[in-house]
Amino acid sequence: xxxxxxxxxxxxxNSSMFVNFVKSAVTASPKVQNNFLDVSAKVAETVLKIVKDxxxxxxxxxxxxEFWSExxxxxxxxxxxxVDKTSIISSAPLSIRAGxxxxxxxxxxxxxxxxxxxxxxxxxxxxxxxxYDFIDDDFEEDQMLNKKKDGARIIFEAATIVKHILLNKxxxxxxxxxxxxxxxxxxxxxxxxxFTKFAIENMFPFAVNKKTDVAARHFIxxxxxxxxxxxxxxxxxxxxxxxxxxxxxVKNLLYNYKSQGKISxxxxxxxxxxxxxxxxxxxxxxxxxxxxxxxxxxxxxxKQIQGFTVxxxxxxxxxxxxxxxxxxxxxxxxxNNSPIRIESLNNxxxxxKDYEYILGTSRLLPNYGFPVGLNVVDKFAKIPNWMSKAxxxxxxxxxxxxAVKNKDQNTISLAVKILSKKARSWRNRPIGGITK
Amino acid sequence: MLKNSNxxxxxxxLGETFIDCFYFSxxxxxxxxxxxxxxxxxxxxxxxxxxxxxxxxxxxxxxSSNAFFPTEAAQELTNEDIDIRDTxxxxxxxxxxxxVVILGYTKDEDKSSKLLPLIYPVRPAATVKYPSSEDVEALxxxxxxxxxxxxxxxxxxxxAVKIRIDADNLVSRHVSIFGMSGSGKTVMVRRIMxxxxxxxYPMLVLDIxxxxxxxxxxxxxxxxxxxxxxxxxxxxxxxxxKEIIYTLIDKLGKPLTDPQKDFLNSLLEKxxxxxxxxxxxxxxxxxxxxxxxxxxxxxFKNIRPASMYVVARSLGQVAKKLENMEQTNFRHRKKMSKxxxxxxxxxxxxxxxxxxxxxxxxxxxxxxxxxxxxxxxxILLENLFKHRQEVNEEIPxxxxxxxxxxxxxxxxxxNKDDLPSVETIRKVITEGRKFGTGIMIISQRPSRLDETIAxxxxxxxxxxxxxxxxxxxxxxxxxxxxxxxxKQLPNLANGQGIISGQVVNFSLPVQIKFDEKLINEDxxxxxxxxxxxxxxxxxxxxxxxKFAQDFSDISDMDNRxxx
Numbered sequence: 001x002x003x004x005x006x007x008x009x010x011x012x013x014n015s016s017m018f019v020n021f022v023k024s025a026v027t028a029s030p031k032v033q034n035n036f037l038d039v040s041a042k043v044a045e046t047v048l049k050i051v052k053d054x055x056x057x058x059x060x061x062x063x064x065x066e067f068w069s070e071x072x073x074x075x076x077x078x079x080x081x082x083v084d085k086t087s088i089i090s091s092a093p094l095s096i097r098a099g100x101x102x103x104x105x106x107x108x109x110x111x112x113x114x115x116x117x118x119x120x121x122x123x124x125x126x127x128x129x130x131x132y133d134f135i136d137d138d139f140e141e142d143q144m145l146n147k148k149k150d151g152a153r154i155i156f157e158a159a160t161i162v163k164h165i166l167l168n169k170x171x172x173x174x175x176x177x178x179x180x181x182x183x184x185x186x187x188x189x190x191x192x193x194x195f196t197k198f199a200i201e202n203m204f205p206f207a208v209n210k211k212t213d214v215a216a217r218h219f220i221x222x223x224x225x226x227x228x229x230x231x232x233x234x235x236x237x238x239x240x241x242x243x244x245x246x247x248x249x250v251k252n253l254l255y256n257y258k259s260q261g262k263i264s265x266x267x268x269x270x271x272x273x274x275x276x277x278x279x280x281x282x283x284x285x286x287x288x289x290x291x292x293x294x295x296x297x298x299x300x301x302x303k304q305i306q307g308f309t310v311x312x313x314x315x316x317x318x319x320x321x322x323x324x325x326x327x328x329x330x331x332x333x334x335x336n337n338s339p340i341r342i343e344s345l346n347n348x349x350x351x352x353k354d355y356e357y358i359l360g361t362s363r364l365l366p367n368y369g370f371p372v373g374l375n376v377v378d379k380f381a382k383i384p385n386w387m388s389k390a391x392x393x394x395x396x397x398x399x400x401x402x403a404v405k406n407k408d409q410n411t412i413s414l415a416v417k418i419l420s421k422k423a424r425s426w427r428n429r430p431i432g433g434i435t436k
Numbered sequence: 437m438l439k440n441s442n443x444x445x446x447x448x449x450l451g452e453t454f455i456d457c458f459y460f461s462x463x464x465x466x467x468x469x470x471x472x473x474x475x476x477x478x479x480x481x482x483x484x485x486x487x488x489x490x491x492x493x494x495x496x497x498x499x500s501s502n503a504f505f506p507t508e509a510a511q512e513l514t515n516e517d518i519d520i521r522d523t524x525x526x527x528x529x530x531x532x533x534x535x536v537v538i539l540g541y542t543k544d545e546d547k548s549s550k551l552l553p554l555i556y557p558v559r560p561a562a563t564v565k566y567p568s569s570e571d572v573e574a575l576x577x578x579x580x581x582x583x584x585x586x587x588x589x590x591x592x593x594x595x596a597v598k599i600r601i602d603a604d605n606l607v608s609r610h611v612s613i614f615g616m617s618g619s620g621k622t623v624m625v626r627r628i629m630x631x632x633x634x635x636x637y638p639m640l641v642l643d644i645x646x647x648x649x650x651x652x653x654x655x656x657x658x659x660x661x662x663x664x665x666x667x668x669x670x671x672x673x674x675x676x677x678k679e680i681i682y683t684l685i686d687k688l689g690k691p692l693t694d695p696q697k698d699f700l701n702s703l704l705e706k707x708x709x710x711x712x713x714x715x716x717x718x719x720x721x722x723x724x725x726x727x728x729x730x731x732x733x734x735x736f737k738n739i740r741p742a743s744m745y746v747v748a749r750s751l752g753q754v755a756k757k758l759e760n761m762e763q764t765n766f767r768h769r770k771k772m773s774k775x776x777x778x779x780x781x782x783x784x785x786x787x788x789x790x791x792x793x794x795x796x797x798x799x800x801x802x803x804x805x806x807x808x809x810x811x812x813x814x815i816l817l818e819n820l821f822k823h824r825q826e827v828n829e830e831i832p833x834x835x836x837x838x839x840x841x842x843x844x845x846x847x848x849x850x851n852k853d854d855l856p857s858v859e860t861i862r863k864v865i866t867e868g869r870k871f872g873t874g875i876m877i878i879s880q881r882p883s884r885l886d887e888t889i890a891x892x893x894x895x896x897x898x899x900x901x902x903x904x905x906x907x908x909x910x911x912x913x914x915x916x917x918x919x920x921x922x923k924q925l926p927n928l929a930n931g932q933g934i935i936s937g938q939v940v941n942f943s944l945p946v947q948i949k950f951d952e953k954l955i956n957e958d959x960x961x962x963x964x965x966x967x968x969x970x971x972x973x974x975x976x977x978x979x980x981x982k983f984a985q986d987f988s989d990i991s992d993m994d995n996r997x998x999x
Contacts, residue, residue, distance in 0.1 A: 064516025072522040103524045112526050361524055363516075364509045373524050376504045 007041045007048075010288045039278055043271075047250055048289045050257060056297045057290070060331065060356045067360045072105040074357070077164060078373035080177035081157040082381040083149045096152045098160040099381035101373055102171070114380050125152075125193040147186055148193070151219045154182045155195070158226035159203040161237060171235040173357060177374040180239030180343040181227055181303050181326050187219040188316040194218045220319055231324050231345040236354050239343040242370055244282040247275055249328055249341075252301045282330065283338035290332035290339055295355045298329035298347065331355055333362035334369035443565035447534065449475055453557040455538070460564045462498065462532040469924070470593035470945040471495045472572045473536060474565045479556040488544045491558050492551060492567075492575065493536035494942070495593075496920035504529045536564075537918060539942050542575070549578040551941065569596035576600070579941050586631035588624070592932055592945035599946050601895075601939035607637060607835045607874040609938050610865055610892055614882040614910055615899025620931040621878050622647045624897055625837060626954045628876070629796065633662050636794035638834035640820070642813055644801050646768075647839065650954040651796055652775050658953065663795040667780040668765055669804065669812045671758065674711035674784060678704055680811050680856045681714065685721075687807050687854075688757050689750030699725075699739045699747050706735075711782070714811075715758045722751035757805075764803030780812075783819035791820060791831040806843050807855065813844055814856035821864050824871040833872025836864070841877040845886040858886055865892045883909035895937030900928040918943035 051057055061067075081098040103112040125148060157176055164174060194217040195203075204226070215221065230237055251272060258268040274280075286296065304320040324345050332339040340362065348354050364372035403412045446466035450459040458475075467473060477491045504526045513520055520527055538558075540551030567575075577585065577600060585600035606628065615621045629651065632639060641648050655664045673681055682704060686692065692700065707724050709717050728736065729744035736744070769777045780799060781789035790797050799816070801809050823830045838844055844857040865875050877893060879885055883905040890913045898917065901907050902925075911922050916936040921943050924934070931950055936943035973981070 064512065064518050068518050068522035076524055101526070103526070105522050105524060111521075112524075112528060364512050364523060364525060365506055366512045366515075367508050368506075372506065372509055375506060376526055379503055 007044045007288055008037060011037060011040055011044070036278060039274060040280065040284075043274065043278075043280060044285055044288045046271075047253075047285050050253060051289065051296060054253065054257075056253075056299070058295050058297060058352060058355070060293050060295055060352065060359045062293060062356060062359050062363060064363065067356070068105070071357060071360060074172040075102065075104040075107075075170060076357075076361070076373055077102045077169065077171045077174045078177070078371070078377040079157055079160050079164075079174065080374060080377040080381040081153040081160070083153045096149075096156050097381060098153075098156040099377050100160060100164070101377040101380060102169075103373065114377075116380075125195060125199070144192075147189070150182075151187050151192075154178075155203060155219065155222060155226065158223060158230065161233070162204065162226050162229040165229055165233045169235075173354070174233070174235055174237040175358075175371055175374055176237070176239040177378055178239055179241055179303075179326075179341075180230070180237065180345055181323065182223075184220050184223060184304055184316075184320070184323070187223075192219065195222060220316060224319065224322055227324055227345065236346075236348050236350070237344060238354070238358065240358065240371060240374060241341040241343065243338055244341050247280060247282045247285070248301050248303075249282045249296065249299065249330065250275065250285060252299055252328075256299065282341070286330050286332065287338040290330065292332055292335045293359065295331040295342075295359075296329050296339075297351065298327035298342065298344070300325045300347070301328050302326075329355070331359055331362070333359055334366060336367070337369040340370060443474065443567045443571075445563045446473065446566045447532075447564040449558055449560050449562045449564060450533070451560045453560055455554055455557055457496075457535060457537050458493070458558050460534050460536060462534045462564075464530070464532065467495055467498075467534070467566060468593040469495055469498050470591065470921075472539075472567060472575075472591070472594075472597070473534075474567050475558050475562045476565075477541070477556070477558045477562060479541065479554070489541040490544060491538060491541045491554060493538045494918075494944075495534045496537045496918060497535040499533050500530050501533075502526065502530050535920065537920070537942075540579075549575045550581065551575070551579045569594055572597045584635065586628065586635075587949070588627050588631075588935075589931075589946045589948040592947050595947070599935070599940075599944060601935065603632065603635065603637075605895065605938040606876075607632075607833065608869050608872065609894035610868065610875045610877070611895045611897065611937075611939065612877045612879075612882070612890060612893035612913075613897045613899075614879055614901065614906070615933065616880050616901055616903070616906075618930065619880075619899035619901070619928065620933060620948055621880070621899055622839075623931055623950055624899070624933060624948050625839075625876070625878060626650070626951050627949055629837070630658075630951055630954065632835065633659050633794070633796055636662070638791045638793060638832055639796050639837060640791060640816075640834060641796070641798045641837040642801060642839055642844070643798050644809075644840045644843065646772070646800060646802060648798050649772065649775060649800075651798070654953055659796075661794065663792065665790075665795065665797045666775055666777050667790070667797060667799045668769055668777045669799060669801060669809075670779045670782075671714035671808065671812055671815075672712055672780075672782050673709070673714045673717060673815065675709060677815055680814060681717070683854065683856060684714070684807060684811050685718065685751065685754050688754045688805075690746070690753060692747065692750060693743070695739055696743045696747050696750075699736055699743055700750075702736050702739075703728075703747065711784075715755060715762070718751055718755045718758065722748055722755060725751060758808065761804050761808055765800070766803075768802045769800065780816070783816050783823075787820055787823045787831045790816075791823075791834045793832055810844055810855040810857040813838075814860040817857070817864055818860050821860075821868075821871065821873055824873050833874075835874045835876060837876045837878065839878050841879040842881045842884040845877070845889045847884050847886055850884055858889075862886070862889055865889050880906075882906050882913070885909070887913070893937075895935070895939040897933050897935050898922075898925060899933045900930070901925040916943060921945060 078101045079098060081096065083096050097116060100115040101112070102115065105111065157178065161174060161176060164171065194214050197217065200217050200222065204222070254263065254268055254271055257263045258265060263271075290296065303326050304323040327344045327347050329342045329351075330339040331342060340358075342355065342358060358371055361371040361373055362369050365375060368375070400412075406412070444466070445463075447460040447462040450461060452459070460473075460475075472492060472494055474490050474492050477489055478486050479489050481487045509523075509525055512518065513523070513525075538554050541554050542549045542551060572591070572594065573596075576597070580600060580602055582600070582602035582604065584603035586603045586606070587598055587600050589599055591597035591599055613621050613624055626648065629639060629641070629648070633651075643649070649666065651659070651664050652666050655662065682701065685700060686697070703721055703725055707721055709720070725744050725748040729741040729748060732741055769775075777800065781787075783790055799812075801812070804812065817836065820831065820834070824833070838861070842850075844855065845861050846855065846858070861875065864873050868874055875893075877885070877890065881903075882890060882901075883903070890909075893913075896910070896914045896917060898910055898914075901910065907922065907925055910925070911917060911919075914936060917934065918936065921934045921936075924945065928934075928945075931948045932945065933948060934943060934945050
């Protein structure tokens with residue numbers, strides 16, 4: 001009983017679960033609203049019971065000064081990518097880059113350095129049928145553009161880590177801002193363009209002499225190859241995610257318990273339904289269950305799940321199976337924030353030490369509770385405004401040149417139209433009365 | 437043309453540039469605020485050609501930031517006592533952004549290095565260079581284009597760059613020197629006086645504290661060819677100074693009613709005076725008013741003898757005060773027995789004794805209250821100015837240096853604008869340029885100065901200033917003081933000042949040369965604790981103490997009660 005009260009208190013104490021409750025108050029049914037607190041508390045209590053039963057909770061050790069004295073000899077690499085957010089109307093992402101921040105605190109020379117792993121302006125994707133074609137539906141076009149941007153960023157980040165591996169960098173740790181393995185399902189849609197040969201050669205120089213036919217240049221194939229390299233990396237590589245909008249850890253944990261016969265199919269299915277109904281995520285639950293400085297040991301999770309409508313029957317269905325499984329764990333770095341998700345492709349032998357290192361680097365951002373090195377590289381990788389401007393100019397020139405080369409008046413007109421097309425803006429709305 | 441091949445590259449111009457300024461990214465520790473820097477650029481000529489030029493500018497601000505160092509991290513480092521070098525936080529990503537105020541450009545093909553106003557912005561991404569000290573100095577001298585440059589110190593950011601100011605503008609266009617106590621104003625004035633003495637330019641110093649008496653002590657050694665005279669005030673008046681005399685009596689004496697004031701006015705009309713000491717005249721007035729009162733004189737309509745007596749008493753009080761002030765000044769002079777003080781000559785009849793070629797005249801005003809001091813200064817300057825206005829010019833052009841100027845030219849808000857010196861100095865400063873009667877105003881409280889007079893000063897030399905009102909007043913009254921430089925005012929060290937206006941061509945932070953030899957040794961320092969430690973009562977005090985106890989005992993005995 002006392003545990004339940006304690007958990008209820010924790011929920012009320014401004015947790016993200018409570019924020020979710022407030023949000024639900026607007027949209028959820030009266031029944032859900034009514035039962036939210038009791039159900040959430042019971043779910044949390046049950047999950048706590050299970051993680052304790054599975055011996056997944058660990059207490060991490062962090063003593064500021066002592067920790068850094070011990071770890072000043074470690075070389076850490078932090079990787080993040082950035083995509084130009086202000087693109088003109090077109091299908092192609094204009095500029096993407098991935099940066100690395102490498103630091104060895106006790107190094108006598110070159111204590112720290114930044115590497116701009118790749119800067120890629122212009123056509124990343126194959127321009128055939130891409131550059132001048134508009135999709136009729138604006139919404140679909142936006143969706144496709146966003147996918148292309150995401151795909152480009154994910155592949156750039158992966159390529160950066162692969163490059164470090166291939167260059168035999170002597171890192172003690174490598175951290176990526178984001179999941180170590182992204183879900184590839186969105187990129188399996190028909191018509192998703194392949195990368196250009198030039199782009200592949202730039203991103204993966206090691207693949208220059210490899211077969212780079214059209215199929216091999218599709219995002220899913222390229223990404224799989226990159227992940228296989230990452231899995232073979234000689235240093236621990238972790239992807240770190242601030243918040244989880246889903247509940248992969250809890251769902252998989254319960255699935256394992258169901259598989260082991262520790263819980264019934266019915267209970268499992270009901271539990272999953274409840275989680276969905278109350279929009280309960282890993283972040284919500286673990287924020288309540290874990291205390292600051294505690295972690296959950298990783299469990300192996302399959303990220304690419306077959307059976308979606310878009311992949312069923314397509315050639316990608318089998319490919320999904322080839323993707324490596326991911327080890328997912330959580331660390332609660334501060335009292336006030338949700339735990340951060342730690343992903344890796346391998347189960348580390350020095351898991352506790354690795355997690356303690358992540359905790360230590362996160363304590364340098366005591367309010368945000370996220371590894372400070374990723375915060376540093378995030379700022380470095382962000383594409384500044386001047387670069388966005390330059391890339392827009394580059395793209396406009398490139399587009400017009402191609403159109404003019406074509407000598408077809410309609411194509412030229414279309415190119416001009418593309419360049420001059422602007423999104424509707426509330427500022428441009430007609431003003432009533434006499435305009436001054 | 438200045439050689440720029442050896443100038444070191446210290447940074448790169450940032451993306452947006454303007455006609456009056458640009459920003460650049462600075463290499464660590466390669467330049468300081470106030471440094472002069474250059475960048476190569478091109479401007480369109482009037483003939484339509486594109487000509488290569490060197491753009492010169494002054495670093496007005498430097499900002500350092502590390503975008504990669506989160507504020508939160510500082511919190512953890514402090515709380516846990518962690519050395520940042522042990523952590524993964526970046527320590528080498530400081531970004532230095534300098535703002536450069538453009539001074540002008542020089543044409544690369546021209547031999548002269550006169551700065552011209554920039555008409556086209558500098559190129560973004562251009563290299564910023566650090567010119568040699570010799571070249572900066574050469575540019576400043578060439579640009580100043582002065583027939584009589586005088587050396588005052590060095591550029592604050594670069595000791596090797598000597599700074600000179602234009603003496604012609606200094607003596608004709610008026611200068612104000614502001615700064616809090618001990619900031620370096622007097623050092624600056626001494627420097628200017630030294631240079632002007634070497635040029636034989638006559639100067640009159642109104643010295644309240646005796647800050648400039650060092651010139652007398654060092655005359656033989658440093659200025660053998662100059663005359664340096666030390667005057668003590670003599671309040672001599674003549675019939676033309678009736679208004680000043682009336683004001684003095686009115687303000688120094690008892691408050692008078694309207695009939696009493698009428699009597700005083702009539703008295704001044706009736707008792708004629710041929711000129712001479714004011715004290716004697718006041719005594720004469722006192723005597724006459726008593727006579728009129730006792731006689732029951734009917735020559736003053738509607739004024740009763742009682743009123744006349746009141747005026748007589750007031751005149752007696754004025755006379756007493758004037759005597760006291762003379763005595764105080766005398767005592768101060770007596771302390772400096774080595775110095776030869778002479779009575780101030782009559783400026784109306786003997787102006788040449790005060791102002792002559794190569795002469796420095798110091799009027800020692802210590803001991804005088806504001807009003808009499810103001811009257812003395814007013815009468816003195818009024819007469820000297822009149823001599824400069826006259827066709828036959830009995831005296832050469834001269835520079836008047838007014839120390840503690842807020843005593844002589846207070847702001848209207850001080851409610852002292854009826855001081856006679858305000859009107860006189862306003863007149864002299866407004867018309868002085870034509871007649872060669874330049875004025876240098878020195879004050880630690882610029883906000884308390886008469887606005888008209890302060891804004892007539894075309895050049896300013898500003899030292900450390902903490903008071904917000906004074907800072908504002910300084911900025912408001914200067915057209916040329918650089919805004920960013922003015923922000924530096926509270927942080928300037930002793931002897932560091934900002935010069936702007938017509939004596940230089942642009943606002944410059946300067947370290948003033950300190951002339952140690954010109955300090956008045958008799959004034960001593962302000963180490964009062966040492967003074968008390970070494971204190972020995974005077975003979976008179978010792979004598980009094982010798983008998984004091986006896987008298988005290990007698991008094992005690994006398995007061996004993998019967999029991």
